[in-house]
Amino acid sequence: NKTGYRNFPMVPRVVFGQGSFAQLGDILMPKRRNSNAPFIFLVDDFFEKNEVTLCMPLMYNDKVFFISANEEPKTGQVDTLVSKIQEEFEELPSGIIGIGGGTLLDLAKAVAILLNNNGLAQDYQGWDLVSKPSLYHVGIPTISGTGAEVSRTTVLLGPEKKLGINSDFTTYDQVVLDPDLTKSVPKEQWFYTGMDCFIHCIESLKGTYLNAFSQSYGEKALELCKEVFLEDVPSSESRDKLMMASWHGGMSIAYSQVGIAHAMSYGLSYLLGIKHGIGNCLVFQHLEEFYPEGVQVFHKMMEKHNIQLPKGVCADLTENDFDILINVALGMEALWENALGKDWKEIMTPERLKGIYQRI
Ligand code: NAD
Ligand code: ZN
Incomplete structure (x- = not known):
């Protein structure tokens, strides 16, 4: 090859x-x-x-x-x-x-x-x-x-x-x-798992690995997510759309990668057992420096659906806990390279990463 x-x-x-x-x-x-x-x-x-x-x-x-x-x-x-x-x-x-x-x-x-x-x-x-x-x-x-x-x-x-x-x-x-x-999915879970798709789109579309294959799926999924979470009332039509958004979002990352929210969410899941959907949301809300537009839209969606994320999740962690979070997250090299480019290690230092975790 x-x-x-x-x-x-x-x-x-x-x-x-x-x-x-x-x-x-x-x-x-x-x-x-x-x-x-x-x-x-x-x-x-x-x-x-x-x-x-x-x-x-x-x-x-x-x-x-x-x-x-x-x-x-x-x-x-x-x-x-x-x-x-x-x-x-x-x-x-x-x-x-x-x-x-x-x-x-x-x-x-x-x-x-x-x-x-x-x-x-x-x-x-x-x-x-x-x-x-x-x-x-x-x-x-x-x-x-x-x-x-x-x-x-x-x-x-x-x-x-x-x-x-x-x-x-x-x-x-x-x-x-x-x-x-x-139909029977409770509202909060609908939002958290739906945001997994939204975040797949943002991380794929803003990543350095982006290509026309991924972009074509990612853009469609993002458009559907925006309709579902910003415009539609829950209905059979919006359920159809979100199911297809999930499909396209998955296809988009198949040929690229996810990014910072996923890398950091893996840490939260590993150390604290926090589930993927909510973990991504907990991280993504603080990533405005990296995904300014995406985070702004995310806050609008939270507001529209009156979603309250837990606070102080990392408040009582020890230094050793932070080290585990940082090690797990920084271990996801491809995700960081996709998000920040080849020189990602100079951009995302352990100290800077800790600063973001401390806000969660
Ligand atoms: P989930 O499967 O963990 O389910 C979340 C909750 O929703 C559970 O309480 C479940 O009982 C409930 N639920 C599911 N369907 C329901 C329904 N129709 N009505 C009422 N309740 C319902 O949620 P998820 O967010 O879909 O999955 C998270 C998992 O997916 C994580 O383990 C994550 O690692 C994995 N994941 C895998 C991939 C992959 O490509 N393989 C990608 C992203 C996430
Ligand atoms: Zn995901």
């Missing part, structure tokens, strides 16, 4: 439309290998505890695991699920279906990889360490914003690091985009 352009996979099949979830049974049918090879459904436990009907097309010995999204996915959690599935069924499943937000979408991707690759999930955290194709897997988002439904990574908290399994086999084989599934 003389030029070094990345040759990355895309989701080969996607259904979009209100109520399209009802087609899942037909989509899975030709992928059923035999009656002993089940489909395993990994579903956000919101759909177990609440009266929201999700009529899953179960057949034969298909199995549903309801899983909490209260904590971000962990490598150990993936390993446990994989062993359970291997112990319970004689045959490899026909496939894995992930239904939920970024947490469940990432879990399902990782389980599909590990069912066809030996070892532990932590062995594959990094870039292109997966050697064999994953099991057939289907992603069905129930909240919009992360872009996990299109991305070639699954972000996992491991024993030593929070890092994605980035590989050509991570990407879903099939995605079902049914905006009706997002």
Whole structure:
């Protein structure tokens, strides 16, 4: 490869439309290998505890695991699920279906990889360490914003690091985009996960890695985010738009990178367990020096939807805590290079970074 352009996979099949979830049974049918090879459904436990009907097309010995999204996915959690599935069924499943937000979408991707690759999930955290194709897997988002439904990574908290399994086999084989599934998302969560998409756009469009491929997706996603969060009233139309914004935002970063908010939010997640969406918002509000227009629009959106972010999150941290935050964040080299250019280390010193964390 003389030029070094990345040759990355895309989701080969996607259904979009209100109520399209009802087609899942037909989509899975030709992928059923035999009656002993089940489909395993990994579903956000919101759909177990609440009266929201999700009529899953179960057949034969298909199995549903309801899983909490209260904590971000962990490598150990993936390993446990994989062993359970291997112990319970004689045959490899026909496939894995992930239904939920970024947490469940990432879990399902990782389980599909590990069912066809030996070892532990932590062995594959990094870039292109997966050697064999994953099991057939289907992603069905129930909240919009992360872009996990299109991305070639699954972000996992491991024993030593929070890092994605980035590989050509991570990407879903099939995605079902049914905006009706997002009807029940509470307002604050809608905002935080939606802002993940908005921040993907800003970080991609303002980054030094920008190219026409990323720009074309990023601009569309940004336009949709502005309509959804500044103009529209919540409606079926705005749910449609946000679902497509998430898709385009994910596509935009596929061929570029995210930036400062993501690097810093990884630190907050690693040290304090703060979730991705809200973590990005906590950081992004203080990044006016780096993303002046984006931060201004963000404040307008917060105001319009009356969102109050927690304050004093880093107030009681020790020096050692700050060192951890700074190390995790500065470890994300590509993100900083994208945001600030090749000389990023001279621009973002540990002291300056600490100053931003102290404001959170
Ligand atoms: P999430 O999956 O963590 O869910 C957030 C909350 O929303 C949970 O309480 C969940 O139960 C609830 N929820 C989801 N759908 C709902 C519905 N329809 N109705 C009511 N409640 C619902 O949220 P998220 O922000 O989508 O995902 C965050 C995760 O995504 C993080 O772990 C992050 O690392 C990951 N992520 C991955 C990628 C990627 O490319 N793989 C990109 C960005 C973020
Ligand atoms: Zn993100």
